[in-house]
Amino acid sequence: MRILPSATKNGFRDTVFGYANLPAYASVYYDRAVLLARSENVEFELPIILGFAMAHELGHLLLGSNSHSDTGIMRAQWDRKAVQSALMGRQLFTLEQAGAMRENLRARRAATAIGGVASYR
Numbered sequence: 001m002r003i004l005p006s007a008t009k010n011g012f013r014d015t016v017f018g019y020a021n022l023p024a025y026a027s028v029y030y031d032r033a034v035l036l037a038r039s040e041n042v043e044f045e046l047p048i049i050l051g052f053a054m055a056h057e058l059g060h061l062l063l064g065s066n067s068h069s070d071t072g073i074m075r076a077q078w079d080r081k082a083v084q085s086a087l088m089g090r091q092l093f094t095l096e097q098a099g100a101m102r103e104n105l106r107a108r109r110a111a112t113a114i115g116g117v118a119s120y121r
């Protein structure tokens with residue numbers, strides 16, 4: 001996980017908050033998290049907003065690039081209502097997403113244990 005100071009033109013854009021390069025690493029943009037916190041007048045919540053951006057991109061590493069959902073951490077669009085909900089701890093991974101991430105981690109661990117290369121989505 002990388003925290004970049006600002007967005008770069010990289011061709012891997014996901015949301016305005018960052019992107020994931022499957023299967024290895026993800027990046028979030030610090031300045032975008034700051035702008036969102038300021039626009040919502042919750043600058044003191046910047047660590048939480050940055051944490052949600054990081055969780056979203058880590059979700060992509062474990063769920064794949066086409067893993068957006070209508071609700072929760074993997075939503076594609078973060079509007080004001082979603083941010084407020086996130087700050088109240090109500091933006092989570094769905095049960096299906098959580099199960100898929102656990103399965104992905106199990107597959108990676110198994111591939112590493114036998115010295116092979118894991119196949120990722």
Ligand SMILES: [Zn+2]
Nearest residue numbers: 014015068076
């Ligand atoms: Zn995304």
